[in-house]
Amino acid sequence: xxxxxxxxxxxxxxxxxxxxxxxxxxxxxxxxxxxxxxxxxxxxxxxxxxxxxxxxxxxxxxxxxxxxxxxxxxxxxxxxxxxxxxxxxxxxx
Amino acid sequence: xxxxxxxxxxxxxxxxxxxxxxxxxxxxxxxxxxxxxxxxxxxxxxxxxxxxxxxxxxxxxxxxxxxxxxxxxxxxxxxxxxxxxxxxxxxxxxxxxxxxxxxxxxxxxxxxxxxxxxxxxxxxxxxxxxxxxxxxxxxxxxxxxxxxxxxxxxxxxxxxxxxxx
Numbered sequence: 001x002x003x004x005x006x007x008x009x010x011x012x013x014x015x016x017x018x019x020x021x022x023x024x025x026x027x028x029x030x031x032x033x034x035x036x037x038x039x040x041x042x043x044x045x046x047x048x049x050x051x052x053x054x055x056x057x058x059x060x061x062x063x064x065x066x067x068x069x070x071x072x073x074x075x076x077x078x079x080x081x082x083x084x085x086x087x088x089x090x091x092x093x
Numbered sequence: 094x095x096x097x098x099x100x101x102x103x104x105x106x107x108x109x110x111x112x113x114x115x116x117x118x119x120x121x122x123x124x125x126x127x128x129x130x131x132x133x134x135x136x137x138x139x140x141x142x143x144x145x146x147x148x149x150x151x152x153x154x155x156x157x158x159x160x161x162x163x164x165x166x167x168x169x170x171x172x173x174x175x176x177x178x179x180x181x182x183x184x185x186x187x188x189x190x191x192x193x194x195x196x197x198x199x200x201x202x203x204x205x206x207x208x209x210x211x212x213x214x215x216x217x218x219x220x221x222x223x224x225x226x227x228x229x230x231x232x233x234x235x236x237x238x239x240x241x242x243x244x245x246x247x248x249x250x251x252x253x254x255x256x257x258x
Contacts, residue, residue, distance in 0.1 A: 010250050014240055021250035031211075032251075038215040039254035044226035052114050052227055062231050063111040063196075066188045072110050076117035077163055 001026060008036065097136040098125040100180045102197035104168070104205055106220075111186060112199045112231075113223040120164035124197060124205075127154060127169040136167075172246050173208055182238070199228040200239040207248040207255065222255050 001007075005022065006029035012019035023032045058065040094101050102108075105122030127133055130151045137156075140146045144158050156167040169175065182198035197205070206221035228234040236256060243252035 008250055010253055012249075013253060013256065014237065014244075023250070031214075035210055035215060035218055035251055036254050038218050039222065039251055040257045042215075042219055042222050043258075044223060048114070049227065049230045053230060056114055057231065061186060062233055063184065063186055064113070064115060066111075066186060068115045069107065069110045070188060070191075072115035072117050073107060073119070073121070073163070076119040079117060080119040081162065 001029065006032065008032070094123055094125075097132055097139075098123070098167075100175070101125045102179070102183045102195050102201070104197045104202055105166070108196045108202050109220055109224055111184070111196050112202065112233075113227040120166055122166045122168055124173075124175070125167050125169060126175055127151075127156070127167065170205065170208060173205055174245050178238075179242070198238075199224050199233060200235055201242060203228075203239060203255070204242040204246060204248070204252065207243055207252050208246045210251070211248070218251075218255065221252075225255055 004026050006024060006026055007020050007022055009018055009020045011017075023029060052064075056064045056068055102124045103121060104124045105120070106116060106118040107121045110116065110118065133151045137146055137149060137151070140158050141149065144160055146156060146158050148156065154169050154171055158165045158167070179198065179201050182201065183195040184198060185193055186196055187193050196202075203221040203224045206217045206224070210217035210221070225234060225239075240249055240252055240256075243249045
């Protein structure tokens with residue numbers, strides 16, 4: 001904190017040296033702390049990655065198989081319709 | 094979309110699903126240049142004759158069109174720059190029965206989630222990190238370009254934290 005403003009010092013991968021970043025006003029510091037902590041700590045496990053590569057990957061396109069992407073849309077629309085169209089988004093997979 | 098916005102890119106969860114294990118979604122988001130009011134007015138006039146379009150006037154950064162029960166959003170987040178490099182980095186994907194569509198690059202998509210997490214919180218950090226982790230596993234993520242795009246939107250520090258393994 002400096003006065004009414006919040007900053008964070010982090011390693012700058014582009015310039016390869018520490019750098020101070022401006023975050024915003026003091027009252028926004030809590031929000032940034034939560035986002036930065038989550039951004040550092042959230043992990044996708046090796047097992048999840050292996051499963052994705054094994055079951056979902058279209059190796060020719062190097063993206064998820066299109067049929068699964070379409071299925072996720074049709075299932076979402078169907079779930080939304082059956083819930084009366086009141087939910088913004090449905091859950092995972 | 095090609096007719097009005099040939100430089101479009103699909104973003105949001107539908108795009109994310111091309112780069113990570115699919116999650117259910119009920120809409121398709123298109124990143125387009127909504128600052129071109131003349132073109133936007135033409136699209137609103139054209140689409141309104143067949144579908145419900147909201148809002149019905151120019152000057153907004155998000156529009157919704159309901160097409161055959163699917164919610165189609167046209168968006169241009171205020172703090173995210175549309176660049177020719179982003180257009181050239183789009184991925185052309187083929188969908189059986191639909192055709193070929195352009196999807197935003199994993200780097201631009203992750204940068205967009207970093208921007209939106211300022212309003213939507215950690216759930217968009219999760220989406221960004223999913224795109225990064227699975228794209229790295231496919232050998233398809235340019236960290237330098239990602240950080241450059243994040244810097245243009247003032248979220249470089251958040252993106253740098255996302256790159257931690």
